[in-house]
Amino acid sequence: MQILGLILIVLVAVRVLQSIFFAWQSHINARRHVQLSLKMLNEQILSVQAQRKQIESLQMHWNGYRKFRVSKKVNEANNICSVYLVPHDGKPLPRYLPGQFVTFRFQMPDLQHDQARSVVRCYSLSDAPREQYYRITVKRVPTPTGTQHPPGVISNYIHDHVKIGDLLDLQAPRGDFALDPADCKPVVLIGGGVGLTPVLSIANAILEAGSDTDIWFFYGVRCGEDHAMRDHLLRLDQEYENFHLHVSYSCPSSNDQYGRDYHTSGHIDIELIKETVKVTNLDFYICGPAPMMDSLVSGLREWGVSDNHIHREAFGRATISNVSHSQKKPDQQTNLNQKTTFSIQFNRSNKNLTWDGTHSCLLDLALEAGINIDSGCRAGSCGSCEIAVKSGKVGTRIESGLSIDKGSCLACISYPKSELILDA
Secondary structure, three states: OHHHHHHHHHHHHHHHHHHHHHHHHHHHHHHHHHHHHHHHHHHHHHHHHHHHHHHHHHHHOOOOOEEEEEEEEEEEEOOEEEEEEEEOOOOOOOOOOOOOEEEEEEEEEEOOOOEEEEEEEEEEEOOOOOOOOEEEEEEOOOOOOOOOOOOOHHHHHHHHOOOOOOEEEEOOOEOOOOOOOOOOOOEEEEEEHHHHHHHHHHHHHHHHOOOOOOEEEEEEEOOHHHOOOHHHHHHHHHHOOOEEEEEEEOOOOOOOOEOOOEOEEOOOOHHHHHHHHOOOOOEEEEEOOHHHHHHHHHHHHHHOOOHHHEEEOOOOHHHHHHOOHHHEOOOHHHHHHOOOOEEEEEOOOOEEEEEOOOOOOHHHHHHHOOOOOOOOOOOOOOOOOEEEEEEOOEEEOEOOOOOOOOOEEEOOOEEEOOOEEEOO
16 A cells, blocks of 8 residues: 555656646747747847838938038057048938948149149948948058059048048948848958958947847957057957957067957968858958958858858959959950050040050049049949940940949949040
């Protein structure tokens, strides 16, 4: 009887434990369901908010140039400064997409032709979208070592002459190197040197939106002296669990401390990315020097990352080589290397020039002759140098991602395929 009683007690205890376990399991499942529902609701709210902000931004968008006042200048590192710009008219600003750029127009003296000339430059916005101000971060461009190329005209002008209270002309933000705020997928952000700026804008925007999506942030720079936004990046790394910072110094100095200032020495390469990130089904945003970008884009493709997940910023001549083979025109090299001469008429400037194949594009031909054509990116990305082709045919060195008017061309990437009459 005692044995039977013990068996009954054990059976009852087992049933009680089973009931407790099933109740606990139901509670866990309910919590998971609630958490999943809350996450989906949060994503839907973020998406609706992003769509609303996009509509508001379109309503506040402006055409042409708008006056902005310099409200603040901040030194970020050796020869790197940030410029804060507020609208001179005091009206609200459209909320641009993080990663986009603004186009500036400067009136610079042209001593050779005894007149002022318009110089256009594009700079990425380096902060999350703001309604009160825009921020750019500019590195002074010196004369390249071992060359006779002049130093960067506008970057040096901004460092040496632009001051608080000055008025500057800006076009509205634009650019395809941007993150859709409604996209909640994990991202890998890679910045080399001052290429930090657009990817920092993207990181700030994700984190300030309250998203818990993972961000792997790689920043490559020469040494601590050139390390921009150091305190800000460190704060993000400490404050957000989903922000994973990795800093590489290519040439650390004796004052730079491993582990405190940087995580690895050398350049950012595909092996570092693979070792740190480990998966390929992410979006990769890359901005930096051409060799770094070329190497990483090739490495990511070999690793199995599809082209539609690789986003790269290509401003300036130095980054033209970054364009994929699929973007190049089949007849590009043939036409550029031919010694065929064409007559190029710039009708508004009343100048007739000869194309003999020694220039890389129509923009270079025009500027050498003193014909003032606005230009910014020199890579077919900003649209500043769009001019109408009144007669003749042009080819392009690379495909532009921009939609331009039919019958027009981007002078910075175009060359003649016949005699031309241009409205410039």
